[in-house]
Amino acid sequence: MTTKQQIRVTVNGTPYVREVEARLTLADFLRHELHLGGTHVGCEHGICGACTILIDGRSARSCLTLAVQADGASITTVEGLRNRETGHLHPIQQSFVDAHGLQCGFCTPGFMMTTLELLNENPSPSDDEIKEALGGNLCRCTGYQGILDSVRLAASRLRTAQDA
Amino acid sequence: MRPLMAIEIPTRPDQLPTTAPRFVGKAVKRIEDPALVSGTVEFIDNLSLPGMLHCAILRSPHPHARIVSIDTTAALSLEGVEAVLTGDDVARWCAPGITAPEGWGNYCMAVGKVRFVGEPVVAVAAASRYIAEDALELVQVEYELLPPVANPDEAMAPGAPLVFEDRGTNVIQSRSYTWGDIDRVFAEADRVVSRKFRWNRVGANPTETFGCICQWDLADNSLTCRGAYQTPRFMALGRAASLKLPANKVKVISHAQGGGFGGKGGPRGTDIAALLSRKTNGRPVKYIEDRIEYLLAGGGQSWDRYYEAALAVKADGTVTGFRVRLVDDQGAGAEGYGTISAAKPLAAFTGNYRIEAAFYDMTLVATNRAPTYPYRGYGPPPHNLVLESLMDIAARELAVDPAELRRRNYIRPEQFPYTVPSGNEYDSGNYAAVHDRVLEMADYQALRKAQAKARAEGRLVGIGVVSTVEPGVFDWNAYATVGVPGVGVPEGVKVAVDILGNVTVAVGFNLQGQGQFTVAAQVVADYLGVDMNSVRVATASTDVAMPHFGQGGSRLGVAVSGAILGACDKLRQTFSRVVAHLMHAEPEQVELIDGRLQLKHAPEHGMSVAEVAGVMLARSDLLPPGVEPCPEATYVWTAPNRNLPDDQGRCRSYLTAANATHVVQVEIDRDTGQVTIPAYFIVDDCGTRLNPASVEGQLQGGVAQGVGAALYEEYVYDAQCQPLVSTFVDYLVPTIHEVPMTTKDHLVTPSPVAPLGAKGCGEGAIHTTPAALLCAINDALSPLGREILETPASPHRLWKVLHGPCA
Numbered sequence: 001m002t003t004k005q006q007i008r009v010t011v012n013g014t015p016y017v018r019e020v021e022a023r024l025t026l027a028d029f030l031r032h033e034l035h036l037g038g039t040h041v042g043c044e045h046g047i048c049g050a051c052t053i054l055i056d057g058r059s060a061r062s063c064l065t066l067a068v069q070a071d072g073a074s075i076t077t078v079e080g081l082r083n084r085e086t087g088h089l090h091p092i093q094q095s096f097v098d099a100h101g102l103q104c105g106f107c108t109p110g111f112m113m114t115t116l117e118l119l120n121e122n123p124s125p126s127d128d129e130i131k132e133a134l135g136g137n138l139c140r141c142t143g144y145q146g147i148l149d150s151v152r153l154a155a156s157r158l159r160t161a162q163d164a
Numbered sequence: 165m166r167p168l169m170a171i172e173i174p175t176r177p178d179q180l181p182t183t184a185p186r187f188v189g190k191a192v193k194r195i196e197d198p199a200l201v202s203g204t205v206e207f208i209d210n211l212s213l214p215g216m217l218h219c220a221i222l223r224s225p226h227p228h229a230r231i232v233s234i235d236t237t238a239a240l241s242l243e244g245v246e247a248v249l250t251g252d253d254v255a256r257w258c259a260p261g262i263t264a265p266e267g268w269g270n271y272c273m274a275v276g277k278v279r280f281v282g283e284p285v286v287a288v289a290a291a292s293r294y295i296a297e298d299a300l301e302l303v304q305v306e307y308e309l310l311p312p313v314a315n316p317d318e319a320m321a322p323g324a325p326l327v328f329e330d331r332g333t334n335v336i337q338s339r340s341y342t343w344g345d346i347d348r349v350f351a352e353a354d355r356v357v358s359r360k361f362r363w364n365r366v367g368a369n370p371t372e373t374f375g376c377i378c379q380w381d382l383a384d385n386s387l388t389c390r391g392a393y394q395t396p397r398f399m400a401l402g403r404a405a406s407l408k409l410p411a412n413k414v415k416v417i418s419h420a421q422g423g424g425f426g427g428k429g430g431p432r433g434t435d436i437a438a439l440l441s442r443k444t445n446g447r448p449v450k451y452i453e454d455r456i457e458y459l460l461a462g463g464g465q466s467w468d469r470y471y472e473a474a475l476a477v478k479a480d481g482t483v484t485g486f487r488v489r490l491v492d493d494q495g496a497g498a499e500g501y502g503t504i505s506a507a508k509p510l511a512a513f514t515g516n517y518r519i520e521a522a523f524y525d526m527t528l529v530a531t532n533r534a535p536t537y538p539y540r541g542y543g544p545p546p547h548n549l550v551l552e553s554l555m556d557i558a559a560r561e562l563a564v565d566p567a568e569l570r571r572r573n574y575i576r577p578e579q580f581p582y583t584v585p586s587g588n589e590y591d592s593g594n595y596a597a598v599h600d601r602v603l604e605m606a607d608y609q610a611l612r613k614a615q616a617k618a619r620a621e622g623r624l625v626g627i628g629v630v631s632t633v634e635p636g637v638f639d640w641n642a643y644a645t646v647g648v649p650g651v652g653v654p655e656g657v658k659v660a661v662d663i664l665g666n667v668t669v670a671v672g673f674n675l676q677g678q679g680q681f682t683v684a685a686q687v688v689a690d691y692l693g694v695d696m697n698s699v700r701v702a703t704a705s706t707d708v709a710m711p712h713f714g715q716g717g718s719r720l721g722v723a724v725s726g727a728i729l730g731a732c733d734k735l736r737q738t739f740s741r742v743v744a745h746l747m748h749a750e751p752e753q754v755e756l757i758d759g760r761l762q763l764k765h766a767p768e769h770g771m772s773v774a775e776v777a778g779v780m781l782a783r784s785d786l787l788p789p790g791v792e793p794c795p796e797a798t799y800v801w802t803a804p805n806r807n808l809p810d811d812q813g814r815c816r817s818y819l820t821a822a823n824a825t826h827v828v829q830v831e832i833d834r835d836t837g838q839v840t841i842p843a844y845f846i847v848d849d850c851g852t853r854l855n856p857a858s859v860e861g862q863l864q865g866g867v868a869q870g871v872g873a874a875l876y877e878e879y880v881y882d883a884q885c886q887p888l889v890s891t892f893v894d895y896l897v898p899t900i901h902e903v904p905m906t907t908k909d910h911l912v913t914p915s916p917v918a919p920l921g922a923k924g925c926g927e928g929a930i931h932t933t934p935a936a937l938l939c940a941i942n943d944a945l946s947p948l949g950r951e952i953l954e955t956p957a958s959p960h961r962l963w964k965v966l967h968g969p970c971a
Contacts (some may be wrong), residue, residue, distance in 0.1 A: 023294065037210035038203015040422065042371040043455040047892035048885035050371055093201040097193055100857045103865065104677030105200030106207065106372045106422025131900045138892070140371050140423050141677045143864030144900040 005069040011036065012080030020067045026060075027051045029067035030077060038078035038109050042138070049137035052110035053077050059117045070110050078109035081116070091157040092116055094152075101150030103141030111137050115151050123149070166526050169737050171799065173729045173919050176803065177852060180920075181736070181756040185695055187686035187918065192858035194682040195444065196695065205675070208375040208391045209417045209452050216377065217246055219443060219451040221298035222286040222303050222676055223461065224278035227314075227532035227885035228325070229307035231277060234286060238302035241266035242397055245299045247443040249272060249436060251275040251285070257439060261406050261431055261499045268328065268336050268498035270435025272406060272435035277310070279496035280534045281887050282461030284432060289440040289449050312885040316470065316529040317489045327496055327530040331640070336498050336528040337646065341812050342522030343585035349485035357558045361471040362954040363546035365493070365879040366872070368464030368539045369897055371498030372422020374430035378437035382446045385439050386413035393418040394428035395714045396672060400706040406435050414708040418868055420675040424715055425658040425869070427500060427537030428676070444539070456890050462837035466539035469546050469894065470492035475554040476521075481564050481619055483573050486514055486551065495533035496818035502536025503528050507646040508543030511635035511818045513586035515551050516595045517573040532885040541930045542717065542871060544632070545956075551631045553937035553942065553953065555565040560946060566939070567608060567629040571599055574631070586804045587893025588642075589813025590633065590821035591915045592924075593849060598911055599631060599825045604848035605909055606827040611843070615829075619947060624832040631825040632935040636850070636924020638717025639806050642817035651808055655723035656800035657711025659688060661783050665774025667692060667699045671724060672712025674703040678926060681719050686855060687725050687920070691732040692758020692773050697963050711800050718924030723801055726919035730799030736761075737792060739776045745788035746771070792908040820915045820923035824848035824863075826936040828904075832944050837963030839875055839941060844904040847913040850925035851918065860908060863929045868903040871934020875956050876902065952968040 004019040011034060020029060025044075030053070039062055042050035046064040053062045054076040070104060081090035087128070088094075093110050095101065098162045101110040118125060118133040131149045139147060177185045199205045251273050260269035273284040286303050290296035313319045313327055319334035327334055350356060376391030387409060390536040392401045396418040398657055405409040421428055426928025430453060437451040448762040453462055469492050476485030492506050506526045513522050527658040559566035577584050582590045611627050618625040636643075640650035658670040669684050683700040689696045704710075708725075714720065740754035743761040746826025747754075755764045771779075777795035784793050809815035829843040842862055846863060853859045876896035889895045934955060942951050945965065952965045 031210070032212075036203075037207070040207065040372065041209070041948070042373075042422075043892045045891045046895065048371055048455075048897075067340050078201075082202055089198065089201060096201050097197040099178070099193070100191075100861055101859055102197060102200055103423065103679070104370065104423040104675070105196070105205060106370070108556070111693055125666065134900050135270070136899075138371060138897050139900060140369060140425070140897060141865045142861055143866070143868035143906075144903050145864045145905050146861055146906065161674065 005068050007068055009070050022068055023034040024067045025063055026065040026067045026070050027062035036077050036079050040106050047098045050107045050110040054113055057115050063073045095154035096150040098148040099146055099153045101146040104107045111147055119155055119158055166553050171730045171733050173726055175835040176921050177710055182690050182758050185690045188690045188854055194679050195685050196797050203594055205420045213448040214449040215968035216450055217289040218296050218872050219287055219289050219440055219449050220300050221284045222300045223284040224281055224285050226278055227281050227305055227312040228310040229278050232306040232308050235304040239299040242299045242438035244295040245288055247440050248287045250285040254607055256798045258406050262402055263498040264501055265337055270497050270499055272432040276624055277443050278693055280532050282534055287436045288710040288721055289444055312532040314495050314883055314885045319529045323676040328343040332529045333408055336494055336530050337363055340525040342523050345830050346521040346523040349478045349521045354359055354479040355477045356474050356556050358474035359829040359953055361550050361577040363467055363469040364466035365465055367466055368425035368427050368878045370423025370425055373453040373458045375439055377436050377448050377450045378441050380438055380441040388415045389434050390417040392421040392428055394424045396706050399429050403434055418674040418703055424676040432831045452802045453887045459890050459895055461534050465534055465536050467546050470669040471550050475552045475558055477558045481562055481572050483519050485521045486519050492528045493531050494528050495535045497535050499535045499536030504643045504646045505543035507643050509547040510641050510813050511588045512633040514584050516633055518575055532879055541927045544931045545934050548632050548931050548933040549938055552939055556939045558948050568569055570631055571596055574577050588628050591917050592913045594913050595823055598849050602827050602845050606845040608624040611829055615882045623945040626830050626940040628828045628936040628940030630932055630939055632932045634822040634928035634931055636718040636822055637722050638719050638784050639817050641806055641809055641815045644809050645813040651714050651806050652802040654711035654800045655727050656712050657731055658798045660796035661773055661777040668695055669701045670704045672704055672709035673714030676715050680724055683721050683854050684724050686729055687728045710798050711907040718926045722918050722922050726801035727799050728851050729799055729919055731797040734797035741762050742776050743771055746806055820918050820921040822850035822925055823927050824928050824932055826932045828936045828940050837959035841904040844906040846906050846908045849913050851923040852917045854878045854922050859925050862926050866929025867906055868898055869934050870930045871903055872935040878956050
C-alpha cells in the first residue's frame with residue numbers, strides 16, 4: 001500500500017509531476033496534495049456529484065477515480081474556471097451568482113463542471129437536456145430551480161459571447 | 165448621568181433612516197456567492213494545521229451488545245498511528261452528553277455496551293485518514309449480543325430489554341396536553357374522522373457531512389474546535405459539559421457549512437477528536453465524517469412517528485376539535501434534541517384553522533435505532549400531514565371540496581393577533597387571501613376538470629390543496645414543558661464603523677446556505693447609508709462573540725436583523741451626541757438619514773458616518789465628555805414579549821406566523837406506483853421579504869426536501885434493528901428529475917412585532933409539501949376506495965396499496 005507511483009498530470013493548465021500511493025483517490029490528490037479545495041467530496045460513492053471534474057474534457061467523479069488513473073491526463077477543476085488574467089468569473093460562475101443557483105455552495109463546483117461539459121457539447125440545450133445532464137448531481141438546498149435558471153442563463157451568455 | 169435612551173427596532177422597512185431602502189426588500193446578489201462559486205470558501209476539510217493528525221472511527225456493527233473486550237495492540241503498532249481511543253478513556257475523562265429530558269445521554273463512544281449500529285467503539289489518530297482506516301481493521305472487538313429493541317411496541321412491552329438499564333424503562337417521556345373542552349367538542353361533533361398514520365424516519369443529509377479539527381492545549385487545559393458547527397455557543401457549552409472543562413476553556417470556531425438543516429455539529433465526533441488530541445500531547449486532530457457514517461449515525465435523523473388522530477367536525481364543515489396521540493421512536497437516547505421536536509407543533513397545533521379545542525398525547529420511546537436530531541421544520545411536517553390529511557378525509561365524507569372546507573375554517577384577518585388553543589399567538593396574516601390567490605394562479609377549477617377527464621380515461625390524477633402556518637423565530641419557552649426551561653434566544657452582533665466608513669458586522673455564526681450574511685449586509689447598508697460592498701460580515705469565535713444561537717427555528721434572518729438594527733440605533737445615538745457636541749446642538753436635534761448625521765433644522769450642517777467615526781477614533785479632544793472613542797456598538801436581540809408557559813405548555817412562543825397554501829397535481833402510474841408531479845403552485849405570506857430571491861430559494865429548497873420525505877427518503881431498518889440504508893444509493897435524495905419547478909407568488913402581511921416586519925420563512929415549504937403530496941395522492945386513489953397513510957409513499961409502497969387487498 002505504501003508503494004508510490006509517479007504520475008504526470010496537467011491541472012487547469014499547470015503541469016505537475018508527483019509520487020502518489022496507488023490507492024490515493026483523485027479527489028484527495030487534488031484537494032490535499034495540490035491544495036485545490038474547490039472540488040468537494042459529498043458521498044465518496046459517485047452518487048452526489050459534488051466532486052465532479054473534467055478529465056480530458058469529460059466529466060468524471062474524482063472520488064471514484066484513483067490519482068494514478070489520471071496519469072497523463074489534462075484535468076479541469078472549479079479553480080480553472082475563473083479568468084486568471086482578469087480575475088473575472090467564468091460566465092457559468094457568474095450565471096450561478098446572478099440567477100441564485102446556489103445556497104450553501106458545497107455542491108456548486110460539481111454542478112458547474114457538469115454544466116461546462118454540457119455547454120461545450122450543446123450550446124443550446126433544452127430544459128430536458130439540462131435536466132438530463134444534471135441528473136447525476138445532488139443539491140440539498142436549492143430545489144434545483146435556481147440551478148436550472150443558472151444553466152439557461154449561462155448558455156445564453158456563452159452563445160452571445162461566441163456570436164460577438 | 166444621562167438616562168439610557170430606549171433602543172428602537174424598526175418594524176417596517178420605511179422606518180429605516182434612508183430616503184428609500186436600496187437593499188432591503190430587493191433580490192440583491194448574495195455577498196456569499198463569488199467565493200462559493202470560486203471554490204475558495206474554507207469548508208473545514210479544506211483546512212490543515214501543522215502537525216495535524218487524522219481520525220477514523222470504528223463503529224458498532226450491532227444494534228445492542230455488551231462489549232466483552234477490545235484489543236488495540238496491533239492497531240497501535242501500525243506505523244503512522246499515534247493514538248487509540250476507547251470507551252475506557254472516555255469513561256475516565258468524560259460525562260455523558262447533556263440531553264432533554266436529562267439523563268438519557270450516551271458517552272461520545274460506547275462504554276460497556278453499544279446501543280445502535282454505527283455507535284463509535286474505537287477511534288484512531290494517525291498520520292493520514294488512509295492509515296487511520298487501516299488501523300481500524302487491526303482492532304479486535306468481542307461483543308456479547310443483546311436482544312435489540314426494534315420499535316416502540318417492543319420497547320414498551322412488559323419485560324422488554326432496556327436500552328438504558330439505569331432508567332428502568334424505555335419510555336423517555338410521556339405526557340399529554342389538554343386545550344379547551346375537548347371531550348365536549350368531540351361529543352357534540354356531527355362527524356368524527358380518525359386515522360392512524362406512520363411517518364418513517366427521514367433526515368437532513370446536507371451535501372457536506374460533519375467535520376472538525378480539535379486541539380487540546382495541555383498547558384492551559386483548554387480546547388479549540390474548528391468545524392462545521394451550526395450553533396457554535398451551544399456546541400461549546402455542550403462540549404465543556406461532556407469533556408469536563410470550564411465553558412470558557414472551550415472555543416468553537418465555526419466554519420462555512422455545506423448545508424445544515426438541523427443537527428449539523430457532530431458533538432460525538434468533536435469529543436472524540438478532542439480526546440485524541442489530548443492523548444497525542446495536543447496535536448490537532450481532524451475528523452471528517454464520511455457519508456456512511458452520516459447515514460448510520462450522524463445528526464439529522466428525525467421523526468420516526470406513529471400517530472392516531474381524529475378531527476371533530478360539524479355538519480356544516482366547521483372543525484371544532486383535533487386529537488392527536490403520538491408515539492415517537494427516538495432511537496438510542498435523547499442526545500440530539502430530537503425529543504423536544506415533538507413539542508414544536510404546540511406553536512401551531514391547529515394550523516390555519518379556528519379549531520376551538522385540542523388534545524395532544526405524546527410518548528417518546530428509546531429503541532436501538534440511531535438517536536434522532538433536529539431536521540428542518542423540527543416536528544410540524546409530520547404533524548401537518550396528519551392534520552391536513554384528516555381535513556381532506558373530512559371533506560370527502562362531507563362531499564365538500566377540500567379547498568372550500570379549509571376556507572370555511574380559516575382564522576379570519578380581523579382575528580389577529582390570534583391565540584391558538586395550544587397557546588401560541590399568531591401575529592398576523594390573511595389566510596383566505598393567500599388561498600384565493602393560489603387557487604386563481606393554479607386555475608383550480610380547470611385542474612379539477614382535467615382531473616375528471618383523466619379519471620374518465622382511467623388515469624390516477626389527484627390534487628392537493630394544503631395550508632399551513634410556519635411558526636417563525638423559535639423561542640426556548642416552546643420547549644420548557646419537555647425539558648429545556650428558558651425564555652428568550654439571544655442573538656448578538658457587533659457593528660463597527662472604521663475610519664474610512666467601511667462597516668464590519670461580527671456575528672456568532674457562519675455560512676450555511678440561507679444567505680444571512682447578505683441579509684446582514686443589506687440591513688446595515690441601508691441603515692448606515694453605505695454600499696453593500698463596504699460591509700464585511702465576519703464570524704466571531706465563541707470566546708469573543710456576543711451571546712448567539714445561530715441558524716435554527718426559522719429565526720436567524722429576523723433575529724440577526726433585529727440585532728443589527730439595535731446596534732445601529734446605538735451607533736446613531738452615540739454619533740448624534742458627537743455631532744451635536746461639535747455643532748453646539750443637542751443630540752435630539754441631530755438626525756441620521758442616508759448615511760449623514762445632520763441638524764434637523766439645518767440639514768446642510770452635518771457629517772457623514774465615516775467622518776464621525778474618524779473623529780471618534782482620531783480626535784479624542786473633540787469628543788463630548790463620557791463618549792468613548794469607539795464607533796462600534798453591540799446589541800443582543802431576542803424576541804419581545806415572550807412569557808413562561810403554563811402547565812399545558814401554553815405561551816407566546818414563536819414570534820411570527822408565516823403562512824402558505826400549496827396546490828399540487830400528481831399522477832400515479834398504476835403499473836409502477838411511481839408518482840409524478842406535473843404542476844405545483846405556491847402562494848406564501850412571510851411578511852416583509854428581506855431578500856425575495858433568498859425567500860424563493862428557501863421555499864423551493866423546502867419543496868425538494870418535502871418531495872423527498874413524502875415520496876422517496878427513508879431510513880429503513882430491519883426487524884433486528886439493522887439499518888438497511890448506508891449510502892445515497894439507498895437513501896434517495898431527490899434529483900432535478902423528481903423536484904417540480906414550482907410556480908410561485910406571494911402576499912405581504914408584515915409582522916407588526918418583528919424587525920422590519922419579516923417573518924421566519926426557512927421551514928414553511930417542508931411543513932407543507934409532504935402533506936400536499938399525500939393529500940394529492942389520496943385524492944388520486946379515492947375513486948378506488950384505497951388510501952395510503954404512511955410516508956414515504958414510495959413506488960413499492962404505493963404499488964402494494966394499488967394492487968393489494970382493499971383496506
